[in-house]
Amino acid sequence: MTRDIIEINNFMVLIEQSSVEETIIEKCDFEDQVIGFAFYGSGNDELNIEYKDKKRTFNNAQGIAISFSANDKVDFVHKISPEKPLQCICIISMIKNLHKLPEQENQIFTKYLSELIHPKDDFVEGPNFYMTHDMQNAVDKIFNNRYEGTTRMMFLKSQVTELLSHFFALLSNVENNGNGIKKQDREKLYQAREILSKNIDTPPSLNELSKLIGLNDYKLKKNFKELFGVPVYKYLQNERLKKAHELLSSSDISIQEAAWYVGYESLSSFSSAFLKKFGFRPSEIKK
Template identity: 55%
Template sequence: MVRDFIEINDFTILVEVGSSGTVTTDACKFEEPLIAVAFYGSGNVDLTVKYGAKQKDYSNTKGLVFSFYADAAVEFIHTISPNKPLQCIVIATALRNLGDLPNDEGEIFTNLLHQLVHPKDHFVEGPMFFMTPEMETIVDAVFNIPYEGKTKMMFFRSQITTLLSHFFGQLSQQEEEVVNEQEREKLYLAKEILFKNLNNPPSLTELSKQIGLNTFKLKKTFKALFGVPVFKYLQNERLTVAHKMIHTEAATVQEAAWHVGYDSLSSFSNAFAKKFGYRPSQIKK
Protein backbone atom coordinates (compact mmCIF):
# COMPACT_ATOMS: atom_id res chain seq x y z
CA MET A 1 0.00 0.00 0.00
CA VAL A 2 1.44 3.35 -1.04
CA ARG A 3 -0.11 6.56 0.31
CA ASP A 4 1.33 9.96 -0.65
CA PHE A 5 0.17 13.35 0.66
CA ILE A 6 1.04 16.34 -1.53
CA GLU A 7 0.27 19.99 -0.69
CA ILE A 8 -0.74 22.30 -3.54
CA ASN A 9 -1.74 25.80 -2.42
CA ASP A 10 -4.53 25.17 0.13
CA PHE A 11 -5.34 21.73 -1.25
CA THR A 12 -4.10 18.43 0.12
CA ILE A 13 -3.81 15.73 -2.51
CA LEU A 14 -3.88 12.10 -1.36
CA VAL A 15 -2.73 9.50 -3.88
CA GLU A 16 -3.37 5.90 -2.87
CA VAL A 17 -2.23 2.77 -4.69
CA GLY A 18 -2.59 -0.72 -3.31
CA SER A 19 -2.74 -4.35 -4.39
CA SER A 20 -2.82 -7.64 -2.56
CA GLY A 21 -2.72 -11.36 -3.27
CA THR A 22 -5.37 -11.87 -0.60
CA VAL A 23 -8.41 -9.97 0.64
CA THR A 24 -7.19 -7.21 2.94
CA THR A 25 -8.43 -3.89 4.32
CA ASP A 26 -6.79 -0.51 4.65
CA ALA A 27 -8.22 2.28 6.80
CA CYS A 28 -7.49 5.99 7.03
CA LYS A 29 -8.82 9.13 8.73
CA PHE A 30 -8.40 12.85 8.17
CA GLU A 31 -7.15 15.06 11.00
CA GLU A 32 -9.58 17.96 10.52
CA PRO A 33 -12.91 18.76 8.85
CA LEU A 34 -12.56 18.93 5.09
CA ILE A 35 -14.35 18.84 1.78
CA ALA A 36 -12.96 16.38 -0.73
CA VAL A 37 -13.45 14.86 -4.15
CA ALA A 38 -12.23 11.29 -4.71
CA PHE A 39 -11.46 9.86 -8.15
CA TYR A 40 -11.23 6.08 -8.44
CA GLY A 41 -9.13 4.44 -11.13
CA SER A 42 -9.18 0.79 -12.16
CA GLY A 43 -9.90 -1.95 -9.66
CA ASN A 44 -13.51 -1.60 -8.50
CA VAL A 45 -12.25 -1.63 -4.91
CA ASP A 46 -14.93 -1.65 -2.20
CA LEU A 47 -15.22 1.32 0.18
CA THR A 48 -16.85 1.45 3.61
CA VAL A 49 -17.32 4.77 5.43
CA LYS A 50 -17.89 4.54 9.20
CA TYR A 51 -18.90 7.44 11.45
CA GLY A 52 -20.34 6.90 14.90
CA ALA A 53 -22.92 4.12 14.71
CA LYS A 54 -23.51 4.82 11.00
CA GLN A 55 -21.97 3.17 7.97
CA LYS A 56 -22.15 3.57 4.20
CA ASP A 57 -20.86 1.05 1.67
CA TYR A 58 -19.80 1.67 -1.92
CA SER A 59 -19.00 -0.90 -4.59
CA ASN A 60 -18.53 -0.71 -8.37
CA THR A 61 -16.10 2.16 -7.77
CA LYS A 62 -14.11 1.93 -10.99
CA GLY A 63 -14.32 5.38 -12.60
CA LEU A 64 -16.33 6.82 -9.71
CA VAL A 65 -16.13 10.50 -8.76
CA PHE A 66 -17.25 10.88 -5.18
CA SER A 67 -17.48 14.17 -3.25
CA PHE A 68 -17.94 14.34 0.51
CA TYR A 69 -17.51 16.22 3.77
CA ALA A 70 -15.74 14.40 6.62
CA ASP A 71 -14.29 15.25 10.00
CA ALA A 72 -11.89 13.38 12.31
CA ALA A 73 -14.64 11.01 13.48
CA VAL A 74 -14.94 9.41 10.04
CA GLU A 75 -13.02 6.28 9.03
CA PHE A 76 -12.57 5.26 5.40
CA ILE A 77 -11.92 1.55 4.82
CA HIS A 78 -10.93 0.07 1.45
CA THR A 79 -11.21 -3.67 0.87
CA ILE A 80 -8.50 -4.74 -1.55
CA SER A 81 -8.38 -8.15 -3.23
CA PRO A 82 -6.47 -9.79 -6.11
CA ASN A 83 -9.20 -8.69 -8.54
CA LYS A 84 -9.75 -5.29 -6.93
CA PRO A 85 -6.56 -3.22 -6.56
CA LEU A 86 -6.78 0.35 -5.30
CA GLN A 87 -6.16 3.46 -7.36
CA CYS A 88 -7.53 6.60 -5.77
CA ILE A 89 -6.86 10.34 -5.95
CA VAL A 90 -8.43 12.56 -3.28
CA ILE A 91 -8.39 16.35 -3.67
CA ALA A 92 -9.26 17.92 -0.32
CA THR A 93 -9.37 21.30 1.35
CA ALA A 94 -10.10 22.20 4.96
CA LEU A 95 -13.25 24.21 5.63
CA ARG A 96 -11.11 26.96 7.16
CA ASN A 97 -9.32 27.39 3.80
CA LEU A 98 -12.36 28.04 1.62
CA GLY A 99 -12.07 31.81 1.85
CA ASP A 100 -8.38 31.70 0.86
CA LEU A 101 -8.63 29.53 -2.26
CA PRO A 102 -7.39 31.29 -5.43
CA ASN A 103 -9.32 31.96 -8.66
CA ASP A 104 -12.74 32.09 -6.96
CA GLU A 105 -12.48 28.37 -6.15
CA GLY A 106 -13.98 28.96 -2.70
CA GLU A 107 -17.09 30.44 -4.32
CA ILE A 108 -17.34 27.49 -6.70
CA PHE A 109 -17.17 25.05 -3.78
CA THR A 110 -19.83 27.00 -1.88
CA ASN A 111 -22.22 27.21 -4.83
CA LEU A 112 -21.90 23.68 -6.20
CA LEU A 113 -21.17 21.77 -2.98
CA HIS A 114 -23.41 23.74 -0.63
CA GLN A 115 -24.42 20.73 1.47
CA LEU A 116 -20.75 19.93 2.11
CA VAL A 117 -19.82 23.51 3.04
CA HIS A 118 -22.63 23.48 5.61
CA PRO A 119 -22.51 19.88 6.91
CA LYS A 120 -25.16 18.43 9.23
CA ASP A 121 -23.23 15.31 10.28
CA HIS A 122 -19.70 13.95 10.68
CA PHE A 123 -19.96 12.60 7.12
CA VAL A 124 -22.05 14.08 4.29
CA GLU A 125 -22.19 12.57 0.84
CA GLY A 126 -22.12 15.08 -2.01
CA PRO A 127 -22.61 14.74 -5.78
CA MET A 128 -21.41 11.42 -7.18
CA PHE A 129 -21.12 10.26 -10.78
CA PHE A 130 -18.78 8.35 -13.06
CA MET A 131 -15.88 10.03 -14.82
CA THR A 132 -16.09 11.34 -18.34
CA PRO A 133 -13.51 9.94 -20.79
CA GLU A 134 -11.49 13.16 -20.40
CA MET A 135 -11.34 12.71 -16.62
CA GLU A 136 -10.36 9.03 -16.96
CA THR A 137 -7.47 10.02 -19.24
CA ILE A 138 -6.19 12.50 -16.64
CA VAL A 139 -6.44 9.98 -13.78
CA ASP A 140 -4.59 7.40 -15.85
CA ALA A 141 -1.89 9.99 -16.62
CA VAL A 142 -1.45 10.79 -12.92
CA PHE A 143 -0.82 7.12 -12.13
CA ASN A 144 1.61 6.82 -15.05
CA ILE A 145 3.68 10.03 -14.99
CA PRO A 146 6.77 9.45 -17.16
CA TYR A 147 8.82 12.31 -15.64
CA GLU A 148 10.98 12.71 -12.54
CA GLY A 149 11.88 15.43 -10.04
CA LYS A 150 10.57 18.95 -10.50
CA THR A 151 9.18 18.18 -13.94
CA LYS A 152 7.10 15.37 -12.46
CA MET A 153 5.66 17.72 -9.83
CA MET A 154 4.91 20.40 -12.44
CA PHE A 155 3.02 17.85 -14.52
CA PHE A 156 1.21 16.54 -11.44
CA ARG A 157 0.05 20.01 -10.40
CA SER A 158 -1.30 20.76 -13.87
CA GLN A 159 -3.22 17.47 -14.05
CA ILE A 160 -4.80 17.92 -10.61
CA THR A 161 -5.98 21.43 -11.50
CA THR A 162 -7.43 20.18 -14.79
CA LEU A 163 -9.12 17.23 -13.07
CA LEU A 164 -10.82 19.45 -10.51
CA SER A 165 -11.93 21.83 -13.29
CA HIS A 166 -13.50 18.93 -15.20
CA PHE A 167 -15.30 17.82 -12.03
CA PHE A 168 -16.92 21.20 -11.43
CA GLY A 169 -17.62 21.65 -15.15
CA GLN A 170 -19.42 18.32 -15.29
CA LEU A 171 -21.25 19.08 -12.06
CA SER A 172 -22.52 22.41 -13.34
CA GLN A 173 -23.82 20.82 -16.57
CA GLN A 174 -25.55 17.84 -15.03
CA GLU A 175 -29.31 17.71 -15.18
CA GLU A 176 -31.01 16.71 -11.98
CA GLU A 177 -31.98 13.15 -12.80
CA VAL A 178 -32.89 10.91 -9.88
CA VAL A 179 -31.80 7.31 -10.41
CA ASN A 180 -33.48 4.96 -7.96
CA GLU A 181 -31.79 1.86 -6.56
CA GLN A 182 -33.58 -0.57 -8.87
CA GLU A 183 -32.60 1.44 -11.95
CA ARG A 184 -29.05 1.77 -10.63
CA GLU A 185 -28.64 -2.01 -10.48
CA LYS A 186 -29.95 -2.36 -14.03
CA LEU A 187 -27.53 0.29 -15.26
CA TYR A 188 -24.59 -1.44 -13.58
CA LEU A 189 -25.70 -4.60 -15.42
CA ALA A 190 -25.82 -2.69 -18.72
CA LYS A 191 -22.30 -1.40 -18.09
CA GLU A 192 -21.10 -4.94 -17.37
CA ILE A 193 -22.77 -6.34 -20.51
CA LEU A 194 -21.11 -3.70 -22.67
CA PHE A 195 -17.69 -4.27 -21.13
CA LYS A 196 -17.92 -8.04 -21.65
CA ASN A 197 -18.93 -7.59 -25.30
CA LEU A 198 -16.61 -4.84 -26.53
CA ASN A 199 -16.00 -6.54 -29.88
CA ASN A 200 -19.67 -7.30 -30.54
CA PRO A 201 -21.91 -5.13 -28.33
CA PRO A 202 -25.71 -5.39 -28.34
CA SER A 203 -27.74 -2.65 -29.96
CA LEU A 204 -29.45 -0.13 -27.73
CA THR A 205 -32.75 -1.97 -28.23
CA GLU A 206 -31.18 -5.33 -27.37
CA LEU A 207 -29.46 -3.89 -24.30
CA SER A 208 -32.74 -2.35 -23.13
CA LYS A 209 -34.47 -5.75 -23.33
CA GLN A 210 -31.62 -7.49 -21.47
CA ILE A 211 -31.77 -5.14 -18.48
CA GLY A 212 -35.50 -4.37 -18.44
CA LEU A 213 -35.46 -0.62 -19.14
CA ASN A 214 -36.94 1.05 -22.21
CA THR A 215 -34.45 2.73 -24.54
CA PHE A 216 -35.42 6.28 -23.56
CA LYS A 217 -34.98 5.55 -19.85
CA LEU A 218 -31.74 3.66 -20.52
CA LYS A 219 -30.19 6.56 -22.43
CA LYS A 220 -31.30 9.20 -19.94
CA THR A 221 -30.40 7.41 -16.70
CA PHE A 222 -27.15 5.90 -18.04
CA LYS A 223 -25.81 9.38 -18.79
CA ALA A 224 -27.06 10.70 -15.45
CA LEU A 225 -25.31 7.93 -13.50
CA PHE A 226 -22.12 7.48 -15.50
CA GLY A 227 -21.65 10.95 -16.98
CA VAL A 228 -21.53 9.83 -20.62
CA PRO A 229 -23.99 8.40 -23.18
CA VAL A 230 -24.16 4.60 -23.56
CA PHE A 231 -22.04 4.27 -26.67
CA LYS A 232 -19.59 6.98 -25.65
CA TYR A 233 -18.87 4.77 -22.65
CA LEU A 234 -18.50 1.78 -24.97
CA GLN A 235 -16.05 3.60 -27.23
CA ASN A 236 -14.03 4.82 -24.27
CA GLU A 237 -13.73 1.30 -22.81
CA ARG A 238 -12.77 -0.12 -26.20
CA LEU A 239 -9.95 2.37 -26.61
CA THR A 240 -8.77 2.02 -23.00
CA VAL A 241 -8.53 -1.78 -23.32
CA ALA A 242 -6.77 -1.48 -26.67
CA HIS A 243 -4.27 1.02 -25.25
CA LYS A 244 -3.39 -1.37 -22.42
CA MET A 245 -2.96 -4.30 -24.83
CA ILE A 246 -0.61 -2.35 -27.08
CA HIS A 247 1.32 -0.77 -24.19
CA THR A 248 1.95 -4.15 -22.52
CA GLU A 249 2.75 -5.73 -25.92
CA ALA A 250 -0.09 -8.22 -25.46
CA ALA A 251 -1.20 -7.41 -29.01
CA THR A 252 -0.17 -5.53 -32.11
CA VAL A 253 -2.10 -2.42 -33.12
CA GLN A 254 -4.12 -4.42 -35.65
CA GLU A 255 -4.84 -7.24 -33.16
CA ALA A 256 -5.92 -4.77 -30.47
CA ALA A 257 -8.25 -3.01 -32.91
CA TRP A 258 -9.89 -6.31 -33.87
CA HIS A 259 -10.11 -7.43 -30.23
CA VAL A 260 -12.22 -4.41 -29.25
CA GLY A 261 -14.44 -4.52 -32.33
CA TYR A 262 -12.87 -2.18 -34.90
CA ASP A 263 -12.88 -3.59 -38.45
CA SER A 264 -11.17 -0.51 -39.90
CA LEU A 265 -7.64 0.22 -38.70
CA SER A 266 -7.88 3.85 -39.85
CA SER A 267 -11.13 4.38 -37.89
CA PHE A 268 -9.51 2.83 -34.83
CA SER A 269 -6.40 4.99 -35.20
CA ASN A 270 -8.43 8.19 -35.63
CA ALA A 271 -10.62 7.46 -32.60
CA PHE A 272 -7.55 6.54 -30.57
CA ALA A 273 -5.77 9.78 -31.50
CA LYS A 274 -8.86 11.82 -30.63
CA LYS A 275 -9.02 10.28 -27.15
CA PHE A 276 -5.34 10.07 -26.20
CA GLY A 277 -3.76 12.78 -28.33
CA TYR A 278 -1.44 10.41 -30.19
CA ARG A 279 -1.81 7.43 -32.52
CA PRO A 280 -1.54 3.81 -31.33
CA SER A 281 1.72 3.36 -33.25
CA GLN A 282 3.26 6.08 -31.03
CA ILE A 283 2.67 4.27 -27.72
CA LYS A 284 5.91 3.88 -25.78
CA LYS A 285 6.40 0.26 -24.78
Protein backbone atom coordinates in the same frame (compact mmCIF):
# COMPACT_ATOMS: atom_id res chain seq x y z
CA MET B 1 -0.57 0.15 -2.89
CA THR B 2 1.37 3.04 -4.38
CA ARG B 3 0.41 6.48 -3.11
CA ASP B 4 1.79 9.67 -4.61
CA ILE B 5 1.12 12.69 -2.37
CA ILE B 6 1.57 16.14 -3.85
CA GLU B 7 0.52 19.64 -2.86
CA ILE B 8 -1.22 21.75 -5.47
CA ASN B 9 -2.32 25.25 -4.53
CA ASN B 10 -4.19 24.80 -1.23
CA PHE B 11 -5.06 21.15 -1.84
CA MET B 12 -3.32 17.93 -0.95
CA VAL B 13 -3.69 15.41 -3.77
CA LEU B 14 -3.37 11.67 -3.18
CA ILE B 15 -2.89 9.60 -6.33
CA GLU B 16 -3.47 6.00 -5.32
CA GLN B 17 -3.01 2.92 -7.44
CA SER B 18 -2.96 -0.77 -6.58
CA SER B 19 -2.87 -4.02 -8.50
CA VAL B 20 -2.96 -7.18 -6.39
CA GLU B 21 -2.76 -10.94 -6.88
CA GLU B 22 -5.30 -11.64 -4.14
CA THR B 23 -8.02 -9.60 -2.44
CA ILE B 24 -6.66 -7.21 0.21
CA ILE B 25 -8.04 -4.61 2.60
CA GLU B 26 -6.48 -1.13 2.67
CA LYS B 27 -7.36 1.66 5.13
CA CYS B 28 -6.72 5.38 4.99
CA ASP B 29 -7.74 8.27 7.23
CA PHE B 30 -7.10 11.96 7.86
CA GLU B 31 -5.48 13.79 10.76
CA ASP B 32 -7.74 16.85 10.73
CA GLN B 33 -11.22 17.95 9.62
CA VAL B 34 -11.08 17.97 5.84
CA ILE B 35 -13.29 18.49 2.85
CA GLY B 36 -12.47 16.08 0.07
CA PHE B 37 -13.27 14.77 -3.38
CA ALA B 38 -12.48 11.26 -4.58
CA PHE B 39 -12.50 10.20 -8.22
CA TYR B 40 -12.34 6.45 -8.91
CA GLY B 41 -11.02 5.77 -12.40
CA SER B 42 -10.82 2.05 -11.80
CA GLY B 43 -12.78 0.57 -8.98
CA ASN B 44 -12.30 -1.77 -6.11
CA ASP B 45 -15.16 -4.17 -5.45
CA GLU B 46 -16.12 -2.37 -2.27
CA LEU B 47 -15.53 0.94 -0.52
CA ASN B 48 -16.63 1.28 3.11
CA ILE B 49 -16.59 4.56 5.02
CA GLU B 50 -16.70 3.75 8.74
CA TYR B 51 -17.19 6.03 11.76
CA LYS B 52 -18.71 5.50 15.19
CA ASP B 53 -21.14 2.62 14.67
CA LYS B 54 -22.04 3.77 11.16
CA LYS B 55 -20.99 2.63 7.71
CA ARG B 56 -21.52 3.98 4.19
CA THR B 57 -20.86 1.39 1.47
CA PHE B 58 -20.23 1.72 -2.26
CA ASN B 59 -20.44 -1.81 -3.67
CA ASN B 60 -18.67 -0.90 -6.89
CA ALA B 61 -16.63 2.27 -6.76
CA GLN B 62 -15.54 2.28 -10.41
CA GLY B 63 -16.38 5.53 -12.13
CA ILE B 64 -17.81 7.40 -9.14
CA ALA B 65 -16.95 10.89 -7.94
CA ILE B 66 -17.78 11.63 -4.31
CA SER B 67 -17.46 14.63 -2.02
CA PHE B 68 -17.28 14.47 1.76
CA SER B 69 -16.24 16.01 5.02
CA ALA B 70 -14.32 13.79 7.44
CA ASN B 71 -12.11 13.96 10.52
CA ASP B 72 -9.60 11.68 12.25
CA LYS B 73 -12.38 9.41 13.55
CA VAL B 74 -13.32 8.21 10.05
CA ASP B 75 -11.75 5.25 8.21
CA PHE B 76 -11.93 4.77 4.46
CA VAL B 77 -11.64 1.02 3.86
CA HIS B 78 -10.93 -0.29 0.35
CA LYS B 79 -11.46 -3.92 -0.56
CA ILE B 80 -9.21 -4.37 -3.59
CA SER B 81 -9.51 -7.42 -5.81
CA PRO B 82 -7.23 -8.74 -8.59
CA GLU B 83 -10.03 -8.29 -11.14
CA LYS B 84 -10.43 -4.58 -10.40
CA PRO B 85 -7.18 -2.75 -9.65
CA LEU B 86 -7.67 0.45 -7.71
CA GLN B 87 -7.10 3.87 -9.26
CA CYS B 88 -8.20 6.77 -7.09
CA ILE B 89 -7.48 10.49 -7.04
CA CYS B 90 -8.36 12.13 -3.72
CA ILE B 91 -8.26 15.93 -3.50
CA ILE B 92 -8.46 17.26 0.04
CA SER B 93 -8.17 20.51 1.94
CA MET B 94 -8.34 21.17 5.64
CA ILE B 95 -11.53 23.13 6.24
CA LYS B 96 -9.65 25.69 8.29
CA ASN B 97 -7.54 26.47 5.20
CA LEU B 98 -10.38 27.08 2.75
CA HIS B 99 -10.18 30.82 3.41
CA LYS B 100 -6.83 30.77 1.62
CA LEU B 101 -8.54 29.97 -1.67
CA PRO B 102 -9.14 32.82 -4.12
CA GLU B 103 -12.37 34.63 -3.30
CA GLN B 104 -14.35 33.28 -6.27
CA GLU B 105 -13.34 29.67 -5.54
CA ASN B 106 -14.23 30.12 -1.87
CA GLN B 107 -17.68 31.36 -2.91
CA ILE B 108 -18.25 28.24 -5.02
CA PHE B 109 -17.44 25.98 -2.06
CA THR B 110 -19.70 28.01 0.23
CA LYS B 111 -22.56 27.99 -2.27
CA TYR B 112 -22.58 24.31 -3.18
CA LEU B 113 -20.94 22.52 -0.24
CA SER B 114 -22.02 24.47 2.82
CA GLU B 115 -22.99 21.26 4.67
CA LEU B 116 -19.44 19.98 4.24
CA ILE B 117 -17.78 23.22 5.32
CA HIS B 118 -19.89 23.22 8.50
CA PRO B 119 -20.15 19.48 9.27
CA LYS B 120 -22.55 18.24 11.94
CA ASP B 121 -20.96 14.80 12.24
CA ASP B 122 -17.57 13.09 11.97
CA PHE B 123 -18.43 12.18 8.38
CA VAL B 124 -20.81 14.08 6.12
CA GLU B 125 -21.51 12.82 2.63
CA GLY B 126 -21.77 15.49 -0.04
CA PRO B 127 -22.99 15.19 -3.63
CA ASN B 128 -21.76 12.16 -5.55
CA PHE B 129 -22.08 11.32 -9.23
CA TYR B 130 -21.01 8.87 -11.84
CA MET B 131 -18.09 10.58 -13.55
CA THR B 132 -18.74 12.31 -16.84
CA HIS B 133 -16.65 11.56 -19.91
CA ASP B 134 -14.60 14.72 -19.27
CA MET B 135 -13.89 13.70 -15.65
CA GLN B 136 -12.90 10.19 -16.72
CA ASN B 137 -10.55 11.57 -19.37
CA ALA B 138 -8.84 13.82 -16.80
CA VAL B 139 -8.39 10.85 -14.45
CA ASP B 140 -7.02 8.68 -17.26
CA LYS B 141 -4.52 11.40 -18.22
CA ILE B 142 -3.26 11.65 -14.63
CA PHE B 143 -2.56 7.94 -14.39
CA ASN B 144 -1.16 7.54 -17.89
CA ASN B 145 1.03 10.65 -18.26
CA ARG B 146 4.76 10.24 -18.78
CA TYR B 147 5.97 13.67 -17.70
CA GLU B 148 8.62 14.15 -15.05
CA GLY B 149 9.76 16.86 -12.67
CA THR B 150 8.40 20.38 -13.10
CA THR B 151 6.53 19.46 -16.29
CA ARG B 152 4.70 16.70 -14.44
CA MET B 153 3.68 19.06 -11.64
CA MET B 154 2.36 21.59 -14.15
CA PHE B 155 0.37 18.87 -15.88
CA LEU B 156 -1.07 17.43 -12.66
CA LYS B 157 -2.07 20.91 -11.50
CA SER B 158 -4.01 21.47 -14.71
CA GLN B 159 -5.79 18.10 -14.50
CA VAL B 160 -6.72 18.49 -10.82
CA THR B 161 -8.14 21.93 -11.56
CA GLU B 162 -10.06 20.43 -14.48
CA LEU B 163 -11.50 17.67 -12.29
CA LEU B 164 -12.80 20.13 -9.70
CA SER B 165 -14.19 22.40 -12.42
CA HIS B 166 -16.13 19.52 -14.00
CA PHE B 167 -17.42 18.46 -10.58
CA PHE B 168 -18.80 21.89 -9.74
CA ALA B 169 -20.17 22.35 -13.27
CA LEU B 170 -22.07 19.08 -12.92
CA LEU B 171 -23.27 20.05 -9.46
CA SER B 172 -24.51 23.38 -10.79
CA ASN B 173 -26.32 21.69 -13.66
CA VAL B 174 -28.09 19.24 -11.36
CA GLU B 175 -29.10 22.03 -8.99
CA ASN B 176 -30.45 24.24 -11.78
CA ASN B 177 -32.11 21.62 -13.96
CA GLY B 178 -32.76 18.74 -11.62
CA ASN B 179 -32.20 15.14 -12.64
CA GLY B 180 -34.83 13.95 -15.09
CA ILE B 181 -33.88 10.26 -14.94
CA LYS B 182 -36.01 8.16 -12.62
CA LYS B 183 -34.21 6.15 -9.95
CA GLN B 184 -35.43 2.86 -11.43
CA ASP B 185 -34.09 3.81 -14.87
CA ARG B 186 -30.79 4.95 -13.37
CA GLU B 187 -30.31 1.50 -11.85
CA LYS B 188 -30.95 -0.08 -15.24
CA LEU B 189 -28.38 2.21 -16.83
CA TYR B 190 -25.80 1.23 -14.20
CA GLN B 191 -26.60 -2.38 -15.08
CA ALA B 192 -26.05 -1.60 -18.78
CA ARG B 193 -22.69 -0.04 -17.99
CA GLU B 194 -21.66 -3.12 -16.02
CA ILE B 195 -22.70 -5.45 -18.86
CA LEU B 196 -20.62 -3.44 -21.34
CA SER B 197 -17.59 -3.36 -19.02
CA LYS B 198 -17.68 -7.14 -18.62
CA ASN B 199 -18.12 -7.84 -22.34
CA ILE B 200 -15.85 -5.32 -24.05
CA ASP B 201 -14.60 -7.84 -26.65
CA THR B 202 -18.06 -9.13 -27.64
CA PRO B 203 -20.60 -6.54 -26.46
CA PRO B 204 -24.34 -6.97 -27.01
CA SER B 205 -26.03 -4.85 -29.65
CA LEU B 206 -28.11 -1.88 -28.50
CA ASN B 207 -31.24 -3.90 -29.10
CA GLU B 208 -29.90 -6.83 -27.08
CA LEU B 209 -28.69 -4.52 -24.30
CA SER B 210 -32.06 -2.80 -24.03
CA LYS B 211 -33.76 -6.19 -23.64
CA LEU B 212 -31.25 -7.32 -21.02
CA ILE B 213 -31.91 -4.30 -18.79
CA GLY B 214 -35.61 -3.84 -19.58
CA LEU B 215 -35.32 -0.35 -21.06
CA ASN B 216 -36.35 0.60 -24.59
CA ASP B 217 -33.75 1.65 -27.18
CA TYR B 218 -34.68 5.33 -27.10
CA LYS B 219 -34.40 5.65 -23.32
CA LEU B 220 -31.21 3.61 -23.29
CA LYS B 221 -29.44 5.86 -25.81
CA LYS B 222 -30.82 9.16 -24.53
CA ASN B 223 -30.46 8.55 -20.79
CA PHE B 224 -27.13 6.73 -21.03
CA LYS B 225 -25.56 9.80 -22.61
CA GLU B 226 -27.27 12.11 -20.11
CA LEU B 227 -26.14 10.09 -17.09
CA PHE B 228 -22.63 9.11 -18.17
CA GLY B 229 -21.78 12.00 -20.49
CA VAL B 230 -21.06 9.87 -23.58
CA PRO B 231 -23.05 7.69 -26.01
CA VAL B 232 -23.09 3.94 -25.43
CA TYR B 233 -20.58 3.21 -28.22
CA LYS B 234 -18.17 5.88 -26.96
CA TYR B 235 -18.26 4.48 -23.42
CA LEU B 236 -17.49 1.03 -24.83
CA GLN B 237 -14.57 2.39 -26.85
CA ASN B 238 -13.11 4.10 -23.78
CA GLU B 239 -13.35 0.87 -21.76
CA ARG B 240 -11.68 -1.08 -24.57
CA LEU B 241 -8.77 1.34 -24.81
CA LYS B 242 -8.28 1.51 -21.04
CA LYS B 243 -8.15 -2.30 -20.87
CA ALA B 244 -5.70 -2.43 -23.77
CA HIS B 245 -3.43 0.12 -22.05
CA GLU B 246 -3.53 -1.97 -18.87
CA LEU B 247 -2.64 -5.16 -20.78
CA LEU B 248 0.22 -3.56 -22.69
CA SER B 249 1.63 -1.96 -19.53
CA SER B 250 1.46 -4.99 -17.24
CA SER B 251 2.04 -8.04 -19.45
CA ASP B 252 4.07 -9.37 -22.37
CA ILE B 253 1.06 -9.35 -24.67
CA SER B 254 1.71 -8.03 -28.18
CA ILE B 255 -0.04 -4.98 -29.64
CA GLN B 256 -1.99 -7.16 -32.07
CA GLU B 257 -3.06 -9.49 -29.26
CA ALA B 258 -4.17 -6.54 -27.13
CA ALA B 259 -6.22 -5.16 -30.03
CA TRP B 260 -7.91 -8.53 -30.56
CA TYR B 261 -8.50 -9.00 -26.84
CA VAL B 262 -10.55 -5.80 -26.58
CA GLY B 263 -12.47 -6.38 -29.82
CA TYR B 264 -10.49 -4.49 -32.49
CA GLU B 265 -9.97 -6.42 -35.73
CA SER B 266 -8.00 -3.64 -37.44
CA LEU B 267 -4.59 -2.85 -35.92
CA SER B 268 -4.46 0.55 -37.61
CA SER B 269 -7.89 1.52 -36.23
CA PHE B 270 -6.81 0.39 -32.78
CA SER B 271 -3.55 2.36 -32.94
CA SER B 272 -5.31 5.53 -34.14
CA ALA B 273 -7.97 5.35 -31.41
CA PHE B 274 -5.28 4.67 -28.81
CA LEU B 275 -3.27 7.70 -29.96
CA LYS B 276 -6.33 9.94 -29.84
CA LYS B 277 -7.18 8.91 -26.28
CA PHE B 278 -3.76 8.72 -24.63
CA GLY B 279 -1.61 11.01 -26.79
CA PHE B 280 0.86 8.27 -27.79
CA ARG B 281 0.72 5.07 -29.83
CA PRO B 282 0.61 1.59 -28.21
CA SER B 283 4.03 0.85 -29.70
CA GLU B 284 5.56 3.47 -27.39
CA ILE B 285 4.57 1.42 -24.33
CA LYS B 286 6.55 -1.52 -25.66
CA LYS B 287 9.77 0.42 -26.22
